[in-house]
Amino acid sequence: MRHPFFQLAALLVAAAGIVVGCGRTAPSPEAGDAGDLRILSLTPNITEVLFAMGLGNKIVGRSNYCTWPPEALAIPAVGDTLQMNQEKIIALRPTHAFVITSRRDVIGALEKMGIRTVPLKADRMDELLVSIRSIGRETGRADAAEALVGRIQKDLAAVRDRVKGLARPRTLFAFPMTVGSAQMMVAGRGTFVDELMAVAGAENAFPDAANWPTISTERIIAFAPEVVIVNATGDDAAGDRLEAIRRAWANWKSIPAVAKGRVYILTEPYLTIPGPRMGLAAEKLAEVIHLPAGGAGEGAR
Amino acid sequence: MNPRPLTLRSYLQSIGAWAGLWACVCLVAVLFGGERLWTMPSREQVMDILASRLYAVLVASVVGAALSLAGLAFQALLRNPLADPFVLGVSGGAALGVILSGVFVTVIGAPLFGFVGALVTIGVIYAVAQRRGRIEPYTLLLTGIVVNAFYAAAIMLVNSLVSPVRRADIAYWMMGAISTLNPDWSLVAMVGGLTIAAGIGFAFLAKGFNLVAVGEDTAGALGVRVERLRLVTFVAAGLVTGASVALAGPIGFVGLICPHILRMAMGPDHRRLVPASFFFGATFLVLADLATRLLEGVGGQTPPVGVLTAMAGVPFFIYLLRVRWRRASEIR
């Protein structure tokens, strides 16, 4: 152990230990009144929720992908959960961090910076509502949280009412992937999109409980969906990508949705992740699902 | 391996046998690979499913044959049993071409950009590795390693610049993309034609491969134009590799393992190995693709074919190594 390498390593470990030890401990939960709230939001739908609760002006840092509402763009971006710019975060002096992740190292890193870190889950509708209430509790804005929850539930109920009694077509919701957009990930049963489809009055043509499996063409043909919704977001809607998606589906005329012109390409980015615009998402889906056959070929932005 | 003369008759017979095997496997893959056809309610559904499977089988055949041939050729060219079609970086050029096009330019014409990428890479490698117009295996291999490293870095750079969705797209494509919702029959026909041409070309070069394996001087003294052989092999194998990658993404293992399996079974004679590689490679990849469809029922989603070629190839190869083959040959 006399080797200089080991001595240097020991020195570095000791130095790191001192730095870590001097880190501030996390403050207690009830951080006092909303006046000294400085929020770091590292997930797009959480950012949306915060703005919807009126806490937009308390956000001091966001992830690179938090781009809605437009006001969020004015907030400094600090990376994402995979690659946080720790210096920037420290410089912003946030008091609270809301993040959707189960990675202990991310949560641990934030806590070490002295930030009250609240890991949330929002994969499904109910989880999002729970998360909204959690945020309400943490920030002392429980009333705003309840109001938001109420609004969302009202929107969803309105959609449910509208489609009551209408036929429930077998619907497939697909996300195009791979270079060439020629493979499809489909929403399985139990996903958020599946829940939206249920609200919008459709039956998921994919019968199994699954997340977002990539399935083969022939399985899609075997499912014979009556309605197909393809969600092409962001730069998926650019260039000739939409054309490629259209051409892809047009190949398989035995699929009822293709034969009847009921393949819809939607470009809205909020359809697949739970957020305050859930009601809008359900409405959008209901709109195309219950269109008469041979109607508009794709949704407008 | 009993010594039998290689006559036109025995050649055609063995080609016939290999082709027959391949055709049977294709037939099984088309009729039985996936959903049960006889339970489909409508005839149109059956036709569509058959079309989708036929396309997958054709792509798998063409790509499998191409990669297997290219692997055999590169192993002969570089005197290196570890050579596979991707070792010289031509596949990296094709992949980068497809990715750059797919992300920034056009998705529909992406394979063409891939092929252009392969062509450019072939030119660059030749320009760098040549000395007075001649290419030596050693410099070729070193150049290829460097070029490969460059492309790996370039693809990582693109990956870091694009959105997570695009990143997932690229990652998935890099594992092989045979099955598709958007069949491009003319592209398959073109790559298929190129592969057949390469197969025929390599059949004529097979004698030369045998001789060059023994020694460069011996080959030259027995009438082989070694330099010309090297150049033609390099370009042909590079083109066919690039075309395969442009069509179905980089599918590993096929080009490395198929020639070795055949060598262990049939010996080192390239005259027999070339046609065998063509059909065995095709059959191998058709089986791997069939497995992805069958496994879909098990795992719920289709595994990428590149994963299966590796996982199927390894145990098979180990099995062959352990079972005593009289002619475990080495190329040095």
Next chain:
Amino acid sequence: MATGIRNPVTADLPLAAFPYLAVRGVGFAYRRDAPVLRDLSFDVQRGRLANILGPNGSGKSTLLRILVGLLAPGSGEVRLGGALLADYPRAALARRVGYVPQETAQATGFTVLETVLLGRSPHTGALGFEVPGDWYAARQALHLTDTELFAERSLDELSGGERQRVIIARALAQEPELILLDEPTAFLDIKHQHTIYGLLRRLVREGGKTVLCVSHDVNLAAAYADDLILMDHGHVAAAGKPEEVLRAEILSPVYEMPIEVRKDKTTGRPYVMPRPQA
């Protein structure tokens, strides 16, 4: 015998009028400032066993590679059967000239029979199909080199001497008129050295071949060769019958050490005795 000779003039004259292999003023350099061969000239007559001798670095191997057609001479010309070597198409040349290179251990997995069949490459078609004549020639070659028993064995399993015989068999399978060998006995023991040279002499006497051998073993060459060509720094120092070339006054300056020449009383051939240093 279609050889594709492009020079019609020499094709009409009787072959005996020419030396079979004529080397005239050949020069060669791997690098511009370091010539390996300088104005080299000698003849090899048909049906003779000729041996090229010389110290290391005299350019023997380079010369042989030029004679096989692997290298082009920088200056001068080489004629085979009257026609320029450069005029022969590669395959045609391979049907007339057999080459046995220096022993290199290449484990390729070919059996002995397959190795010898490789020698039929100049005769088989574009795809390499074999006809019964190819197998007959291969078996003949195995017989001549006494390697028939090894036919099914892998080449890598044989000893050095056996392997060398197989390589010679491969050259014989080409059915050549001229056989060129580069240090065929370099790593062999005494018995195998003599077996090989005995075989070469039989090929000349009974098989009607012309053999040109490069060797550094002076006494071995002296015992078997009909003609000797002594090279010195890329140039021919002396050429002719063994007793003409192997003389102390010729050898000592070439090998740069005192050398005595004696005469073997049984065979009548000369043998050399280098004087040990100190």
